[in-house]
Amino acid sequence: MRTIKGPGLFLAQFIGAEAPFDGWESIARWAAGCGYLGVQVPTGDARILDLDSAAASRGWCEDWVGQGAASGVAVTELSAHLQGQLVAVHPAYDALFDAFAPEAVRGRPAARQEWAVAQVRKALTASKNLGLTALASFSGALAWPYLYPWPQRPAGLVEQAFDELARRWRPILDHAEACGVDICFEIHPGEDLHDGDSFEMFLDRVGHHPRAKMLYDPSHYVLQQLDYLDHLDIYAERIGMFHVKDAEFNPTGRKGVYGGYQPWLNRAGRFRSPGDGQVDFGAIFSKLAAMDFDGWAVVEWECCLKNPEDGAREGAAFVKSHIIRVTERAFDDFAAAGTDHAANRRLLGLER
Numbered sequence: 001m002r003t004i005k006g007p008g009l010f011l012a013q014f015i016g017a018e019a020p021f022d023g024w025e026s027i028a029r030w031a032a033g034c035g036y037l038g039v040q041v042p043t044g045d046a047r048i049l050d051l052d053s054a055a056a057s058r059g060w061c062e063d064w065v066g067q068g069a070a071s072g073v074a075v076t077e078l079s080a081h082l083q084g085q086l087v088a089v090h091p092a093y094d095a096l097f098d099a100f101a102p103e104a105v106r107g108r109p110a111a112r113q114e115w116a117v118a119q120v121r122k123a124l125t126a127s128k129n130l131g132l133t134a135l136a137s138f139s140g141a142l143a144w145p146y147l148y149p150w151p152q153r154p155a156g157l158v159e160q161a162f163d164e165l166a167r168r169w170r171p172i173l174d175h176a177e178a179c180g181v182d183i184c185f186e187i188h189p190g191e192d193l194h195d196g197d198s199f200e201m202f203l204d205r206v207g208h209h210p211r212a213k214m215l216y217d218p219s220h221y222v223l224q225q226l227d228y229l230d231h232l233d234i235y236a237e238r239i240g241m242f243h244v245k246d247a248e249f250n251p252t253g254r255k256g257v258y259g260g261y262q263p264w265l266n267r268a269g270r271f272r273s274p275g276d277g278q279v280d281f282g283a284i285f286s287k288l289a290a291m292d293f294d295g296w297a298v299v300e301w302e303c304c305l306k307n308p309e310d311g312a313r314e315g316a317a318f319v320k321s322h323i324i325r326v327t328e329r330a331f332d333d334f335a336a337a338g339t340d341h342a343a344n345r346r347l348l349g350l351e352r
Helices: 024-034 050-054 059-070 080-086 092-100 109-131 157-179 196-205 218-224 230-233 281-290 308-322 342-345
Strands: 007-008 038-042 074-079 134-137 180-184 212-216 239-245 248-250 269-272 296-299
Touching: 007 180, 007 308, 024 038, 024 308, 038 296, 050 059, 050 074, 050 109, 050 248, 059 074, 059 092, 059 109, 074 109, 074 296, 080 092, 080 109, 080 134, 092 109, 134 239, 134 308, 157 196, 196 212, 196 281, 218 230, 218 248, 218 269, 230 281, 239 248, 239 308, 269 281, 281 308
Parallel strands: 007 038, 007 296, 038 074, 074 134, 134 180, 180 212, 212 239, 239 296
Antiparallel strands: 248 269
């Protein structure tokens, strides 16, 4: 068993134009002031992390990590969610996902994909230079527009989509292996890797690559009505990261899993601040401790009701209260009989 590290905070939802959210040291001090020991850092905003410098220089990385430590936080992992998304984009989403890319490659899908692959590779190299062992990412999606089979999907369509997804990711996974860094794909609606079955389809096609892992976020399973506790039992060896994000699912006679095109506030499935939703985090933290999860419990704050700064402060305390400092001895050791091999044989009736 292991004691989970934490609390950590994913910074993506908090970076902004105003202090203290507009610079690395200031946002790190703010996170520490909220009670966090670590931060998960997006790689797409140079105000927080200069990815080119991080990929090119270990010395730069040492200085940057030192600035975070002086501000009160460790770096838990880097994130390349948005760049990973652009590794595989169905044309239906070209215009929307162009916003994730620099101006120079917008409207040019092939150039945008090439840029995205280079970014993920840099994020892996930067992770290595920082002494980190995991990188968060999305998988991207080619088959997502065909999720619901109406009209009936042509035979082989999904298989071809996953063949291509694996073809694009396999060289990146090999670079991850060279760096000693896992790629933890967030299992997330909108991605082709959105549940256990789809992850296994991908895993089969990349030869069960040892660097292909999962970012476990139970909120996305609540909204799909997937058993998030059984998921931990099934994929224990592939869980590489953990996002503490809550959710609730309250279907009505008007709406269910698909949400009826309603805004988040009016959907049956909604993200909530940690502790305000329906996720059984006590059971999750117990399972992660028992299965030797050696990563961080990282709050990803998303809530349709609560102020984000309130949610951040409460989230740190919530995680701290759920981390189980694992025991080093059995609770009934006081009653141990102190027997040995010979005594055991007598107790079993083998010395008659």
